[in-house]
Amino acid sequence: MTKRILVYRPLNEDQLARLERDFRVDYLPKIDSAEDPAFLDALVNAHGLVGASLPITPALLDRAPNLEAIASISVGYDNYPVDELTRRGILLCNTPDVLTETTADTGFLLIMCAARRAIELAGMVQRGEWHESIGKEWFGTDVHGKTLGMVGFGRIGAAIARRGALGFGMRVLYSNASPKPELEAELGAQHRELDALLAEADIVCVTVPLNADTHHLIGAREFALMKPSAIFVNVARGKVVDEAALIEALRAGTPHAAGLDVFEREPLPETSPLRHMPNVVALPHIGSATHETRTAMADRAVANILAALNGEQPPSPVNEVGPTHS
Ligand code: DGY
Secondary structure: OOOEEEEOOOOOHHHHHHHHOOOEEEEOOOOOOOOOHHHHHHHHHOOEEEEOOOOOOHHHHHOOOOOOEEEEOOOOOOOOOHHHHHHOOOEEEOOOOOOHHHHHHHHHHHHHHHHHOHHHHHHHHHOOOOOOOOOHHHOOOOOOOOEEEEEOOOHHHHHHHHHHHHHHOOEEEEEOOOOOHHHHHHHOOEEOOHHHHHHHOOEEEEOOOOOOOOOOOEOHHHHHHOOOOOEEEEOOOHHHEOHHHHHHHHHHOOOOEEEEOOOOOOOOOOOOHHHOOOOEEEOOOOOOOOHHHHHHHHHHHHHHHHHHHOOOOOOOEOOOOOOOOO
């Protein structure tokens, strides 16, 4: 029997052809709800899933009796119940490495835009309101030479810190579950406990993965520890931050500004004050969203699912399970 792969995010022709060589593909590239009847129908027969973003719940897995492997087109895997997948013998794979530099670019983009008020000022030009040299009420704040506090110092955190230390002469502090002596040597980075980092950094940048330990890691108490001049950036996951507390803190003036690529609810609801706050740069979760990187991520996902369903070692497994059923 030919195994079936349900693909619920766009792939290019070449990627689809690679899957179709050995497998039957149900291609539903525009599914945005796990309740979609077409998705649920295809799920029943799927041996493999290739997609991203949809919350994959145990109840959904109950509807996928043949499922052997999932290849997520993302590095983050907080939307999958990893322990439950392992218990059921379902392999989960992700796409690390290929998106590190692009996501770090996004992190630095947010740092620069928030510090230099680039979006506000570009809006002024676009609206035809640039009539004279701007006054100091529009000045931004320097990034070079400042102290960058990285909350999380994995691959993406390190790549942002590298930009800061080597490109902008920044002093780098980090808080992380494990010490990173190699990055301390490379970048002169110094470890701090989270509270000390928040108090000392000019720019606080969050890159930790979302899990039970990091849910609302940054809330009212943590914002109160920051400098009033601090710039807060989140390129990790929205739920790492208590968003209501962030809104209150920004209104109260500490931190001074924020650059956000991720939110507790995405897309950001119409009612969110973050959409209209002048000291907030909000992007629609574009961390890895370039042509080159999204292609590389989908390539990795295809390689992962092909290996997993062929009983080979995939390039980027998240969990460890026994041999897949054949
Ligand atoms: C990732 O790969 O985890 C990005 O945040 C896209 O979801």
